[in-house]
Amino acid sequence: MAACTSPEKPVRFAIVSDLHAEDVPDGKERLDSFITAASCADVDFIIELGDFCRLDSVSQPYLNIWDRFSGDKYHVIGNHDMDKYAPEEYVEGMGMPGRYYSFDSGNFHFIVLDGNNLYDGKEYRHYAKANYYVDASMRAFIDPEQMEWLKCDLEKTEKRCVIFSHQSIDAVVKNGDKVRQILEDENRRAGFKKVVLAFS
Template sequence: MSNHSSSPITSEQTRRRFLQTGVLLMAGATAGQAYAQGEQPMLRIGLMTDLHYADKKPVGSRYYRETLDKIAEASGKLSGSSLDFLVELGDFIDAADAVDVELSYLKTIAKPFAGICHDRHYVLGNHCVDTLTKEEFLGAVEREKSYYSFDRSDYHFVVLDSCFRKDGKPYGRKNSIWTDANVPPEELEWLADDLQRNEKKTIVFAHQRLDNEGDHAVNNSPEVRKILEDSGNVTAVFQGHSHANDYHQVNGIHYCTLRAMVEESGLENSGFAILEIDRQGGLKIEGFKKQVSYQWT
Protein backbone atom coordinates (compact mmCIF):
# COMPACT_ATOMS: atom_id res chain seq x y z
CA MET A 1 0.00 0.00 0.00
CA SER A 2 1.08 3.58 -0.53
CA ASN A 3 2.31 5.91 2.17
CA HIS A 4 -0.83 7.99 1.70
CA SER A 5 -3.87 7.46 3.93
CA SER A 6 -7.20 6.80 2.25
CA SER A 7 -10.69 6.66 3.70
CA PRO A 8 -12.12 3.14 3.71
CA ILE A 9 -15.14 2.52 1.49
CA THR A 10 -18.38 2.67 3.44
CA SER A 11 -20.80 -0.24 3.60
CA GLU A 12 -23.26 1.64 1.35
CA GLN A 13 -20.54 2.36 -1.20
CA THR A 14 -19.52 -1.29 -1.07
CA ARG A 15 -23.13 -2.41 -1.63
CA ARG A 16 -23.42 -0.14 -4.67
CA ARG A 17 -20.11 -1.37 -6.05
CA PHE A 18 -21.26 -4.99 -5.81
CA LEU A 19 -24.52 -4.15 -7.57
CA GLN A 20 -22.60 -2.45 -10.34
CA THR A 21 -20.03 -5.21 -10.81
CA GLY A 22 -22.49 -8.07 -10.65
CA VAL A 23 -21.19 -10.34 -7.89
CA LEU A 24 -22.79 -13.71 -8.43
CA LEU A 25 -23.85 -14.44 -4.87
CA MET A 26 -23.40 -12.79 -1.49
CA ALA A 27 -22.46 -15.33 1.17
CA GLY A 28 -25.37 -16.19 3.40
CA ALA A 29 -27.98 -15.32 0.80
CA THR A 30 -28.09 -18.71 -0.89
CA ALA A 31 -25.43 -20.68 0.90
CA GLY A 32 -27.03 -24.03 0.21
CA GLN A 33 -26.49 -23.66 -3.53
CA ALA A 34 -22.73 -24.09 -3.22
CA TYR A 35 -22.68 -27.04 -0.82
CA ALA A 36 -24.86 -30.09 -0.75
CA GLN A 37 -26.45 -30.46 2.65
CA GLY A 38 -23.91 -31.86 5.09
CA GLU A 39 -21.03 -31.75 2.58
CA GLN A 40 -17.69 -30.59 3.96
CA PRO A 41 -15.50 -28.25 1.89
CA MET A 42 -12.56 -29.76 0.07
CA LEU A 43 -10.24 -27.00 1.31
CA ARG A 44 -10.38 -24.26 3.96
CA ILE A 45 -7.91 -21.40 3.58
CA GLY A 46 -7.33 -18.48 5.94
CA LEU A 47 -6.82 -15.08 4.29
CA MET A 48 -5.72 -11.71 5.62
CA THR A 49 -3.89 -8.70 4.22
CA ASP A 50 -2.17 -5.41 4.99
CA LEU A 51 -1.52 -5.91 8.69
CA HIS A 52 1.15 -3.15 8.55
CA TYR A 53 2.33 -4.01 12.06
CA ALA A 54 4.72 -1.43 13.53
CA ASP A 55 5.47 -0.18 17.00
CA LYS A 56 4.53 3.42 16.26
CA LYS A 57 1.70 5.91 16.66
CA PRO A 58 -1.30 5.92 14.31
CA VAL A 59 -1.04 7.84 11.07
CA GLY A 60 -4.32 8.80 9.43
CA SER A 61 -6.63 5.78 9.50
CA ARG A 62 -3.85 3.27 10.21
CA TYR A 63 -3.48 1.97 13.75
CA TYR A 64 -0.23 0.02 13.53
CA ARG A 65 0.09 -1.22 17.11
CA GLU A 66 -3.51 -2.42 17.24
CA THR A 67 -2.69 -5.11 14.66
CA LEU A 68 -1.40 -7.28 17.53
CA ASP A 69 -4.83 -7.29 19.19
CA LYS A 70 -6.59 -7.80 15.87
CA ILE A 71 -4.45 -10.78 14.93
CA ALA A 72 -4.94 -12.28 18.38
CA GLU A 73 -8.69 -12.15 17.85
CA ALA A 74 -8.35 -13.55 14.33
CA SER A 75 -6.23 -16.36 15.71
CA GLY A 76 -8.98 -17.32 18.12
CA LYS A 77 -11.36 -17.77 15.20
CA LEU A 78 -9.02 -19.27 12.61
CA SER A 79 -7.07 -21.64 14.85
CA GLY A 80 -10.19 -23.69 15.49
CA SER A 81 -11.34 -23.70 11.89
CA SER A 82 -9.29 -26.68 10.61
CA LEU A 83 -7.47 -24.60 8.02
CA ASP A 84 -5.53 -26.39 5.32
CA PHE A 85 -3.25 -23.39 5.02
CA LEU A 86 -3.03 -19.65 5.75
CA VAL A 87 -2.12 -16.82 3.36
CA GLU A 88 -1.01 -13.29 4.20
CA LEU A 89 -1.47 -11.11 1.10
CA GLY A 90 1.27 -8.54 1.69
CA ASP A 91 2.34 -5.58 3.81
CA PHE A 92 2.71 -7.84 6.81
CA ILE A 93 4.77 -5.07 8.44
CA ASP A 94 5.05 -1.34 7.91
CA ALA A 95 8.15 0.38 6.65
CA ALA A 96 10.95 1.45 9.00
CA ASP A 97 14.02 3.62 8.60
CA ALA A 98 16.46 0.97 9.84
CA VAL A 99 16.93 -2.73 9.15
CA ASP A 100 17.01 -3.76 12.80
CA VAL A 101 13.77 -1.86 13.51
CA GLU A 102 11.95 -3.41 10.55
CA LEU A 103 13.22 -6.88 11.55
CA SER A 104 11.89 -6.29 15.06
CA TYR A 105 8.44 -5.51 13.61
CA LEU A 106 8.59 -8.71 11.61
CA LYS A 107 9.71 -10.85 14.53
CA THR A 108 6.92 -9.47 16.73
CA ILE A 109 4.05 -10.09 14.30
CA ALA A 110 5.40 -13.34 12.85
CA LYS A 111 5.05 -15.21 16.14
CA PRO A 112 1.26 -14.87 16.65
CA PHE A 113 0.69 -15.34 12.91
CA ALA A 114 2.66 -18.59 12.96
CA GLY A 115 0.52 -19.82 15.83
CA ILE A 116 -2.60 -19.84 13.64
CA CYS A 117 -1.58 -22.54 11.17
CA HIS A 118 1.48 -24.68 10.43
CA ASP A 119 1.19 -24.29 6.62
CA ARG A 120 1.68 -20.57 5.92
CA HIS A 121 2.31 -18.47 2.83
CA TYR A 122 3.48 -14.87 2.61
CA VAL A 123 2.95 -12.59 -0.40
CA LEU A 124 5.52 -9.82 -0.51
CA GLY A 125 4.09 -6.31 -0.16
CA ASN A 126 5.91 -3.09 -0.90
CA HIS A 127 6.21 -2.27 2.82
CA CYS A 128 7.62 -5.73 3.59
CA VAL A 129 10.68 -4.92 1.50
CA ASP A 130 10.93 -1.16 1.91
CA THR A 131 14.08 -1.36 4.03
CA LEU A 132 14.58 -5.12 4.20
CA THR A 133 15.82 -7.09 1.23
CA LYS A 134 13.64 -9.93 -0.02
CA GLU A 135 16.18 -12.42 1.29
CA GLU A 136 15.97 -10.90 4.77
CA PHE A 137 12.17 -10.95 4.86
CA LEU A 138 11.87 -14.45 3.45
CA GLY A 139 14.56 -15.77 5.77
CA ALA A 140 12.72 -14.39 8.79
CA VAL A 141 9.48 -16.17 7.80
CA GLU A 142 11.28 -19.34 6.66
CA ARG A 143 10.46 -19.07 2.97
CA GLU A 144 12.90 -19.68 0.12
CA LYS A 145 11.19 -17.98 -2.82
CA SER A 146 9.08 -14.87 -3.35
CA TYR A 147 7.02 -16.44 -6.14
CA TYR A 148 6.14 -20.11 -6.48
CA SER A 149 3.27 -22.56 -6.86
CA PHE A 150 1.95 -25.56 -4.97
CA ASP A 151 -0.91 -28.07 -5.05
CA ARG A 152 -3.44 -28.93 -2.38
CA SER A 153 -6.07 -31.55 -3.11
CA ASP A 154 -7.59 -30.89 -6.57
CA TYR A 155 -6.40 -27.25 -6.76
CA HIS A 156 -3.25 -25.47 -7.89
CA PHE A 157 -2.14 -22.26 -6.12
CA VAL A 158 0.23 -19.54 -7.30
CA VAL A 159 1.96 -16.90 -5.16
CA LEU A 160 3.13 -13.89 -7.18
CA ASP A 161 5.72 -11.20 -6.43
CA SER A 162 5.18 -7.76 -8.01
CA CYS A 163 7.76 -5.96 -5.87
CA PHE A 164 10.10 -5.21 -8.77
CA ARG A 165 10.90 -1.87 -10.34
CA LYS A 166 10.26 -1.27 -14.03
CA ASP A 167 13.97 -1.90 -14.70
CA GLY A 168 13.63 -5.34 -13.11
CA LYS A 169 15.48 -4.61 -9.89
CA PRO A 170 13.85 -6.02 -6.73
CA TYR A 171 12.60 -3.73 -3.99
CA GLY A 172 14.79 -3.28 -0.91
CA ARG A 173 16.91 -0.75 0.98
CA LYS A 174 14.67 2.23 0.11
CA ASN A 175 15.30 1.84 -3.63
CA SER A 176 11.67 1.89 -4.84
CA ILE A 177 8.45 3.86 -4.99
CA TRP A 178 5.15 2.13 -4.31
CA THR A 179 3.58 3.03 -7.67
CA ASP A 180 6.36 1.30 -9.62
CA ALA A 181 5.18 -2.31 -9.18
CA ASN A 182 5.94 -4.81 -11.92
CA VAL A 183 6.05 -8.54 -12.66
CA PRO A 184 9.41 -8.90 -14.47
CA PRO A 185 9.92 -10.93 -17.68
CA GLU A 186 11.56 -13.85 -15.89
CA GLU A 187 8.56 -14.24 -13.56
CA LEU A 188 6.10 -13.84 -16.43
CA GLU A 189 7.87 -16.64 -18.30
CA TRP A 190 7.81 -18.82 -15.21
CA LEU A 191 4.09 -18.09 -14.66
CA ALA A 192 3.11 -18.97 -18.23
CA ASP A 193 5.10 -22.20 -18.08
CA ASP A 194 3.75 -23.13 -14.64
CA LEU A 195 0.14 -22.64 -15.74
CA GLN A 196 0.71 -24.46 -19.03
CA ARG A 197 2.03 -27.52 -17.19
CA ASN A 198 -0.90 -27.50 -14.77
CA GLU A 199 -4.30 -29.07 -15.46
CA LYS A 200 -5.94 -28.28 -12.12
CA LYS A 201 -8.19 -25.33 -11.32
CA THR A 202 -5.99 -22.53 -10.07
CA ILE A 203 -6.14 -19.68 -7.55
CA VAL A 204 -3.62 -16.83 -7.55
CA PHE A 205 -2.45 -14.79 -4.54
CA ALA A 206 -1.02 -11.28 -5.12
CA HIS A 207 -0.44 -8.03 -3.27
CA GLN A 208 -0.63 -5.22 -5.84
CA ARG A 209 -3.81 -5.35 -7.86
CA LEU A 210 -4.10 -7.22 -11.13
CA ASP A 211 -7.69 -6.35 -12.05
CA ASN A 212 -7.21 -2.75 -13.15
CA GLU A 213 -4.70 -0.03 -13.95
CA GLY A 214 -3.59 2.88 -11.77
CA ASP A 215 -1.48 3.61 -8.70
CA HIS A 216 -2.48 0.46 -6.80
CA ALA A 217 -2.14 -1.85 -9.79
CA VAL A 218 0.77 -3.79 -11.20
CA ASN A 219 2.05 -1.67 -14.09
CA ASN A 220 1.97 -4.58 -16.52
CA SER A 221 -1.26 -6.07 -15.15
CA PRO A 222 -2.79 -6.49 -18.66
CA GLU A 223 0.11 -8.77 -19.57
CA VAL A 224 -0.31 -10.78 -16.38
CA ARG A 225 -4.08 -11.08 -16.90
CA LYS A 226 -3.56 -12.38 -20.42
CA ILE A 227 -1.35 -15.18 -19.12
CA LEU A 228 -3.95 -16.07 -16.49
CA GLU A 229 -6.76 -16.02 -19.05
CA ASP A 230 -4.85 -17.99 -21.68
CA SER A 231 -4.26 -20.83 -19.22
CA GLY A 232 -8.00 -21.50 -19.04
CA ASN A 233 -7.64 -22.82 -15.49
CA VAL A 234 -7.46 -19.72 -13.26
CA THR A 235 -10.73 -19.18 -11.41
CA ALA A 236 -9.86 -16.45 -8.89
CA VAL A 237 -7.24 -13.95 -7.77
CA PHE A 238 -7.05 -12.72 -4.16
CA GLN A 239 -5.16 -9.47 -3.57
CA GLY A 240 -4.72 -6.56 -1.15
CA HIS A 241 -2.82 -3.25 -1.30
CA SER A 242 -5.70 -0.75 -1.74
CA HIS A 243 -7.07 -1.45 1.77
CA ALA A 244 -10.81 -1.57 0.94
CA ASN A 245 -13.18 -4.36 -0.08
CA ASP A 246 -13.52 -4.56 -3.84
CA TYR A 247 -14.49 -7.08 -6.50
CA HIS A 248 -14.34 -7.36 -10.28
CA GLN A 249 -14.86 -10.19 -12.71
CA VAL A 250 -12.58 -9.86 -15.71
CA ASN A 251 -12.95 -12.31 -18.60
CA GLY A 252 -14.33 -15.02 -16.36
CA ILE A 253 -11.82 -14.66 -13.49
CA HIS A 254 -12.89 -13.40 -10.04
CA TYR A 255 -10.63 -10.65 -8.66
CA CYS A 256 -11.29 -10.17 -4.94
CA THR A 257 -9.52 -7.36 -3.06
CA LEU A 258 -9.54 -7.89 0.69
CA ARG A 259 -9.90 -5.25 3.36
CA ALA A 260 -6.79 -4.19 5.28
CA MET A 261 -6.52 -5.31 8.90
CA VAL A 262 -4.64 -2.13 9.92
CA GLU A 263 -7.44 0.29 9.03
CA GLU A 264 -9.29 2.11 11.83
CA SER A 265 -9.16 1.63 15.59
CA GLY A 266 -10.83 -1.19 17.50
CA LEU A 267 -11.37 -4.91 17.04
CA GLU A 268 -14.67 -4.22 15.29
CA ASN A 269 -12.68 -2.63 12.45
CA SER A 270 -10.48 -5.63 11.75
CA GLY A 271 -10.86 -7.81 8.66
CA PHE A 272 -9.94 -11.39 7.69
CA ALA A 273 -11.57 -14.30 5.92
CA ILE A 274 -11.88 -18.03 5.37
CA LEU A 275 -12.03 -19.28 1.79
CA GLU A 276 -13.87 -22.59 1.37
CA ILE A 277 -13.60 -24.58 -1.86
CA ASP A 278 -16.13 -27.32 -2.49
CA ARG A 279 -15.63 -30.42 -4.63
CA GLN A 280 -17.63 -28.92 -7.49
CA GLY A 281 -15.34 -25.88 -7.62
CA GLY A 282 -17.64 -23.48 -5.76
CA LEU A 283 -15.89 -20.75 -3.79
CA LYS A 284 -17.25 -19.27 -0.57
CA ILE A 285 -15.50 -16.41 1.23
CA GLU A 286 -16.66 -16.00 4.81
CA GLY A 287 -15.64 -12.51 5.84
CA PHE A 288 -15.18 -11.44 9.45
CA LYS A 289 -15.56 -7.95 10.92
CA LYS A 290 -15.19 -5.44 8.03
CA GLN A 291 -14.32 -8.07 5.43
CA VAL A 292 -17.19 -8.66 2.99
CA SER A 293 -18.40 -12.21 2.29
CA TYR A 294 -18.91 -13.67 -1.18
CA GLN A 295 -20.05 -16.90 -2.77
CA TRP A 296 -19.37 -17.99 -6.35
CA THR A 297 -20.56 -21.17 -8.02
Protein backbone atom coordinates in the same frame (compact mmCIF):
# COMPACT_ATOMS: atom_id res chain seq x y z
CA MET B 1 -12.17 -16.76 4.86
CA ALA B 2 -12.67 -18.40 1.50
CA ALA B 3 -13.86 -21.85 0.55
CA CYS B 4 -13.56 -23.36 -2.92
CA THR B 5 -15.70 -26.39 -3.53
CA SER B 6 -15.00 -29.30 -5.84
CA PRO B 7 -16.83 -32.61 -6.21
CA GLU B 8 -14.28 -34.26 -3.92
CA LYS B 9 -13.47 -31.95 -1.01
CA PRO B 10 -13.57 -28.23 -0.29
CA VAL B 11 -10.39 -26.29 0.40
CA ARG B 12 -10.71 -23.73 3.16
CA PHE B 13 -8.21 -20.94 3.74
CA ALA B 14 -7.99 -17.65 5.60
CA ILE B 15 -6.46 -14.46 4.19
CA VAL B 16 -5.14 -11.36 5.92
CA SER B 17 -3.47 -8.42 4.23
CA ASP B 18 -1.77 -5.12 5.04
CA LEU B 19 -1.64 -5.82 8.75
CA HIS B 20 1.31 -3.42 9.31
CA ALA B 21 1.40 -5.17 12.66
CA GLU B 22 4.09 -3.18 14.46
CA ASP B 23 2.86 0.17 13.12
CA VAL B 24 -0.72 0.16 14.42
CA PRO B 25 -1.71 0.34 18.10
CA ASP B 26 -3.79 -2.84 18.04
CA GLY B 27 -1.59 -4.89 15.69
CA LYS B 28 -1.24 -7.77 18.13
CA GLU B 29 -4.97 -7.90 18.80
CA ARG B 30 -5.79 -7.89 15.08
CA LEU B 31 -3.35 -10.69 14.32
CA ASP B 32 -4.43 -12.67 17.37
CA SER B 33 -8.09 -12.43 16.25
CA PHE B 34 -7.16 -13.64 12.78
CA ILE B 35 -5.18 -16.64 14.04
CA THR B 36 -7.91 -17.54 16.54
CA ALA B 37 -10.62 -17.37 13.88
CA ALA B 38 -8.56 -19.41 11.38
CA SER B 39 -7.80 -22.05 14.01
CA CYS B 40 -11.42 -22.31 15.14
CA ALA B 41 -12.55 -22.65 11.52
CA ASP B 42 -9.99 -25.43 10.99
CA VAL B 43 -8.85 -23.98 7.65
CA ASP B 44 -6.36 -25.87 5.50
CA PHE B 45 -3.92 -22.97 5.39
CA ILE B 46 -3.49 -19.27 6.12
CA ILE B 47 -1.86 -16.66 3.92
CA GLU B 48 -0.95 -13.02 4.35
CA LEU B 49 -0.85 -10.85 1.24
CA GLY B 50 1.98 -8.51 2.21
CA ASP B 51 2.86 -5.53 4.39
CA PHE B 52 2.89 -7.89 7.35
CA CYS B 53 5.76 -7.12 9.74
CA ARG B 54 9.48 -6.54 9.85
CA LEU B 55 12.21 -9.02 10.72
CA ASP B 56 13.58 -7.17 13.77
CA SER B 57 13.25 -8.09 17.44
CA VAL B 58 10.29 -5.70 17.84
CA SER B 59 8.39 -7.82 15.32
CA GLN B 60 9.15 -11.18 16.94
CA PRO B 61 5.93 -11.20 19.02
CA TYR B 62 3.89 -10.92 15.79
CA LEU B 63 5.79 -13.77 14.19
CA ASN B 64 5.17 -15.82 17.35
CA ILE B 65 1.42 -15.19 17.08
CA TRP B 66 1.52 -16.16 13.38
CA ASP B 67 3.32 -19.39 14.25
CA ARG B 68 0.54 -20.36 16.67
CA PHE B 69 -1.44 -21.58 13.67
CA SER B 70 -0.60 -25.27 13.43
CA GLY B 71 -1.35 -25.74 9.72
CA ASP B 72 0.40 -24.51 6.59
CA LYS B 73 1.29 -20.81 6.45
CA TYR B 74 2.24 -18.69 3.44
CA HIS B 75 3.51 -15.16 2.78
CA VAL B 76 3.33 -12.72 -0.13
CA ILE B 77 5.80 -9.83 -0.44
CA GLY B 78 4.20 -6.38 -0.08
CA ASN B 79 5.78 -3.08 -1.06
CA HIS B 80 6.33 -1.98 2.54
CA ASP B 81 8.04 -5.28 3.31
CA MET B 82 10.79 -3.83 1.11
CA ASP B 83 11.16 -0.60 3.11
CA LYS B 84 14.14 -1.95 5.06
CA TYR B 85 15.16 -5.15 3.27
CA ALA B 86 16.37 -6.58 0.00
CA PRO B 87 14.06 -9.30 -1.34
CA GLU B 88 16.56 -12.07 -0.58
CA GLU B 89 16.71 -10.98 3.08
CA TYR B 90 12.95 -10.90 3.44
CA VAL B 91 12.37 -14.22 1.67
CA GLU B 92 14.90 -15.92 3.95
CA GLY B 93 13.68 -14.17 7.09
CA MET B 94 10.07 -15.20 6.48
CA GLY B 95 10.97 -18.73 5.43
CA MET B 96 9.46 -18.31 1.96
CA PRO B 97 10.47 -20.67 -0.88
CA GLY B 98 11.06 -17.66 -3.13
CA ARG B 99 9.70 -14.22 -3.95
CA TYR B 100 7.13 -15.99 -6.17
CA TYR B 101 6.16 -19.64 -5.87
CA SER B 102 3.26 -22.09 -5.97
CA PHE B 103 1.79 -24.86 -3.84
CA ASP B 104 -1.06 -27.34 -3.92
CA SER B 105 -3.81 -27.81 -1.36
CA GLY B 106 -6.55 -30.35 -1.99
CA ASN B 107 -7.70 -30.17 -5.58
CA PHE B 108 -6.40 -26.64 -6.14
CA HIS B 109 -3.10 -25.11 -7.24
CA PHE B 110 -2.20 -21.80 -5.60
CA ILE B 111 0.19 -19.28 -7.17
CA VAL B 112 1.92 -16.46 -5.29
CA LEU B 113 3.07 -13.56 -7.48
CA ASP B 114 5.47 -10.70 -6.72
CA GLY B 115 4.53 -7.32 -8.19
CA ASN B 116 7.26 -5.42 -6.37
CA ASN B 117 9.38 -4.50 -9.36
CA LEU B 118 10.48 -1.19 -10.82
CA TYR B 119 10.70 -0.70 -14.58
CA ASP B 120 12.29 2.41 -16.10
CA GLY B 121 11.64 1.44 -19.71
CA LYS B 122 14.99 -0.35 -19.95
CA GLU B 123 15.46 -2.70 -17.01
CA TYR B 124 13.51 -4.32 -14.18
CA ARG B 125 14.75 -3.96 -10.62
CA HIS B 126 13.16 -5.39 -7.51
CA TYR B 127 12.09 -3.11 -4.69
CA ALA B 128 14.81 -3.06 -2.02
CA LYS B 129 15.42 -0.83 0.97
CA ALA B 130 12.79 1.77 -0.01
CA ASN B 131 14.10 2.32 -3.55
CA TYR B 132 10.52 2.31 -4.87
CA TYR B 133 9.67 5.81 -3.62
CA VAL B 134 9.89 7.13 -7.17
CA ASP B 135 7.49 8.11 -9.94
CA ALA B 136 4.41 5.88 -9.63
CA SER B 137 4.56 5.01 -13.34
CA MET B 138 7.77 3.04 -12.65
CA ARG B 139 6.32 0.93 -9.83
CA ALA B 140 4.40 -2.36 -9.54
CA PHE B 141 5.55 -4.56 -12.42
CA ILE B 142 5.75 -8.31 -12.85
CA ASP B 143 9.20 -9.01 -14.29
CA PRO B 144 9.65 -11.06 -17.50
CA GLU B 145 11.40 -13.94 -15.71
CA GLN B 146 8.42 -14.29 -13.39
CA MET B 147 5.96 -14.19 -16.29
CA GLU B 148 7.82 -17.03 -18.02
CA TRP B 149 7.76 -18.99 -14.77
CA LEU B 150 4.00 -18.32 -14.44
CA LYS B 151 3.33 -19.73 -17.93
CA CYS B 152 5.30 -22.89 -17.16
CA ASP B 153 3.80 -23.30 -13.70
CA LEU B 154 0.25 -23.07 -15.06
CA GLU B 155 0.97 -25.58 -17.82
CA LYS B 156 2.39 -28.11 -15.36
CA THR B 157 -0.79 -28.53 -13.33
CA GLU B 158 -4.20 -29.93 -14.21
CA LYS B 159 -5.77 -28.45 -11.07
CA ARG B 160 -7.89 -25.32 -10.94
CA CYS B 161 -5.71 -22.34 -9.99
CA VAL B 162 -6.00 -19.46 -7.54
CA ILE B 163 -3.68 -16.42 -7.70
CA PHE B 164 -2.41 -14.42 -4.71
CA SER B 165 -0.62 -11.08 -5.05
CA HIS B 166 -0.15 -7.93 -3.00
CA GLN B 167 -0.97 -5.58 -5.86
CA SER B 168 -4.16 -6.06 -7.88
CA ILE B 169 -3.33 -7.51 -11.30
CA ASP B 170 -6.11 -5.48 -12.93
CA ALA B 171 -5.97 -2.23 -10.96
CA VAL B 172 -2.36 -1.73 -9.82
CA VAL B 173 0.18 -3.91 -11.66
CA LYS B 174 1.33 -1.75 -14.58
CA ASN B 175 1.77 -4.69 -16.95
CA GLY B 176 -1.22 -6.53 -15.52
CA ASP B 177 -2.72 -6.84 -19.01
CA LYS B 178 0.19 -9.13 -19.95
CA VAL B 179 -0.33 -11.20 -16.81
CA ARG B 180 -4.05 -11.46 -17.52
CA GLN B 181 -3.25 -12.55 -21.08
CA ILE B 182 -1.16 -15.42 -19.69
CA LEU B 183 -4.06 -16.50 -17.48
CA GLU B 184 -6.61 -16.28 -20.30
CA ASP B 185 -4.30 -18.10 -22.72
CA GLU B 186 -3.94 -20.94 -20.23
CA ASN B 187 -7.71 -21.17 -19.77
CA ARG B 188 -8.06 -21.52 -23.54
CA ARG B 189 -5.23 -24.04 -23.80
CA ALA B 190 -6.66 -26.16 -20.97
CA GLY B 191 -10.18 -26.06 -22.43
CA PHE B 192 -11.83 -25.11 -19.13
CA LYS B 193 -11.81 -22.23 -16.64
CA LYS B 194 -8.55 -23.25 -15.03
CA VAL B 195 -7.72 -19.95 -13.31
CA VAL B 196 -10.77 -19.36 -11.14
CA LEU B 197 -9.86 -16.67 -8.60
CA ALA B 198 -7.33 -13.91 -7.90
CA PHE B 199 -6.91 -12.32 -4.48
CA SER B 200 -4.89 -9.15 -3.80
